[in-house]
Amino acid sequence: MARRLRIAVGALAGALLAVQAFRIDRTNPPVEQDVAAPAGVEALLRRACYNCHSHETVWPWYSHVAPVSWLLAHDVSEGRRELNFSTWAAYPGAKKVRKLRKSADEVAKRKMPPWYYALVHPEARLADGEREMLRAWTAEEIARLAP
Template identity: 50%
Template sequence: MPLNRKKILVLLVVLVAAMQLVPIDRRNPPVTAEVAGAREFLAILKRSCFDCHSNETTWPWYSRIAPVSWMLAYDVYEGREHLNFSHWGDYPGEKQVKLRKEIREEVDEGEMPPFQYYLVHREARLGNQDKEIIRRWATDGETPSR
């Protein structure tokens, strides 16, 4: 016997409510050796990168609603795992060189910040001047003022 629409709706409401019981870790661990640079450079990173690539994530209200909370927590976990500006000084020199190269490539290819992030965070989109500042830092460590 097929379920009627009312039973399906009740089942969906119960399922969504049960999903809210799954705990999500939204803690920001301590910053141990943050990245250094000119004020303008750091402002770009904070605006466009830090939510996923630092321990200074700003968790929006919707990060408390499953299943969106699961996706955000996963993105932050993965981002921190690959590159964490809050631990930049803890990385060995050769890893910093490798990460700088990857950062430059991602910025040049328009991969970072990802499209789905700046759909919600319009201010995170990198302008040409922002990209040039990041490129300079990634290439030779310089972070020129605008």
């Protein structure tokens, strides 16, 4: 039994070493233009949202370790696809309104930031007052942009 365990542990260690050869691309594309928001809202967005929803991702040390790096790259790619503050200016008005509505809903339902992200990034946790600040800002932006 001990021999099988040693073989299994050795195989697992070998597999973990082998997958390190498959690196993710951690380069950030250039920022086209950030979203224009009041200073307090912008600081909040940068602190809680920009790591996944912009081209200003700060890649942590564990982004160098597969397979965790693959999950991280997937989350950032998905986050940028859903909402990218670095390309905000390129969104047409109606798309901005849709993105703002969805964002406000996700924050209100405590889906954003995700619990697993906030677990390792405590600075991204949002207090109730901060959630309200984001809700108020999105409501103002929607009113300004909506036809």
